[in-house]
Amino acid sequence: MDILVRMACIVFLLFGLGIAAVSCRSHTLLYHITVVSAPTPGVPQYSIIMYVDGAQYGRYNSDIRQAQFFSPSLSPLSEHLEMQTRYAQAFEVWQRHRLNFLMGVFNKTKGGDRDTHIYQRKAACELRDDGTSGGYQEIAFDGKEFLAYDKEKVVYIPSTQEAVMVSHLWNKHYSSTNSKMFMEIDCIQHMKMYLPYISTDLEKKVPPxxxxxxxxxxxxxxxxxxxxxxxxxxxxxxxxxxxxxxxxxxxxxxxxxxxxxxxxxxxxxxxxxxxxxxxxxxxxxxxxxxxxxxxFEPNKRSILYIIPVILASLVLLIALIALGVFICRKKKDPSGSHQRVSAEDKE
Missing domain, CATH: 2.60.40.10 (Immunoglobulins)
Structure with missing residues (x-):
């Protein structure tokens, strides 16, 4: 897989999977997680990006090895940020293991650009004004979504027919209880912690x-x-x-x-x-x-630019025609001037 394909897969994670639409009576906290099997120039092998109501508020990646908030509004939460750093570092190990598992299941091997693979995970929770909550998780491999989390049955279900066998192996090897706890407890607690600090940010409106x-x-x-x-x-x-x-x-x-x-x-x-x-x-x-x-107004400047070019071309064409006519006349009467000179000499 060349670098353009790899980058396309990563863009698919950040934007193709999408950010859930946020209604005016709810708030959503969403995490995008990416794991790349081999080093790629300019792309961390592991990264987490956090969104609140569709706005990017935090990140962690394997290059900086430190959780960061993008908004100064969250700066008072320094202790929480340190805890998130430790959690992200441990979570990185778990997610790399899942990527290796999928590479084995799909019979992929390491080594070489064409053997670079990408594990993608999207996890989100929603907090509504009436106090109820919801959430979802989706998993993709090499740009294709194949697992979605069913928090009622506490299992991952296949998104495609191809993923049926993988879903059985996934649920056998990895406990889904932690996913349910994250969506219903940890994620909601974090959102309740963030909202008082970023409420002004969320009310901000910038016209396009x-x-x-x-x-x-x-x-x-x-x-x-x-x-x-x-x-x-x-x-x-x-x-x-x-x-x-x-x-x-x-x-x-x-x-x-x-x-x-x-x-x-x-x-x-x-x-x-x-x-x-x-x-x-x-x-x-x-x-x-x-x-x-x-x-939409067609670009009139291009028309104004073409007109003088056409006029200049016409002037040049006329000059060439005149020159051609002069040369032809000279060729048709090559001795005229010589005869007049000879007559003058005789006198």
Whole structure:
């Protein structure tokens, strides 16, 4: 497996599995866990990323070997952070063992780029305003989800037919009781601890910035609507034709995090240019009093640039034609000037 495929699998963990949508009457604490079987440049072999209500709040990885909070609001929880560091270091050993187990089950061997494999785990709990709670866990291997946790039966169930045999072995080798305890006790306790400190962060709203553009290819014209710098995460972005018809995108648009804690998304659609047709990008976000519409306007500067190029080409063409005519005339009457000179000499 080359480095591009490996990176695609890791992106699948962070964004493909998704972050659960958060309703206004609940809070969600979510952990993304990644274990890579072989060193990959720029990618930790083991990492945990923590989200609260879709916003990234903490991390741990095998490079820094230390749990970290991203928000200064959580800085008073230094003792808790040290405890999380110790837990993450121990948890790393357990998760590496699970990756090795899966590599053995799927008859994968170590050594070489093509034998690099990725174990992915997503664990989350939800705390509702009425005091009830919920949660879920999902496991993926090499970019494919294959196990989901059933906390009522306290077992992992297969997500695909291929995973049926693996689920039996998994439940036989690994106790699922700890997963239930984590979702119903530890995760909820941590969330209750974090919420008083980050409540102001969660209420923060940053309106989006928007940029529309187009590109040409052999397949036709594509319109792009880039929405960036917004918070919170949830946003609706869509292309509209002639002010009423929604254009469905064939590309899956994903909301991606920015280093400053805000988010970005790009929605692209393929269109066939039509005379008189108009296109606009519609954006709806909780930071806006009402949805905004940004029309797409073809780049007129490119047309203005082409016109002088065409004029210069025409001038050059006329000059070449004139030069050609002059040369042809000279060739047709090569002795005219010589005869006039001879007559003058005689006089």
């Amino acid at each position: 910035k928007v940029k529309v553009s187009s590109s040409e290819s052999e397949s036709g014209t594509k319109l792009h609507c880039r929405v960036y710098g917004f918070y919170p995460r949830d946003v609706e972005v869509k292309w509209i034709k002639n002010g009423r018809d929604e254009i469905h995108s064939e590309e899956a648009a994903q909301i991606l995090p920015n280093p400053d804690g805000t988010y970005q998304i790009r929605v692209s659609v393929g269109v066939t240019p039509e005379g008189g047709a108009t296109y606009s990008c519609h954006i709806d976000h909780s930071s806006l009093e009402k949805a905004i519409t940004v029309p």
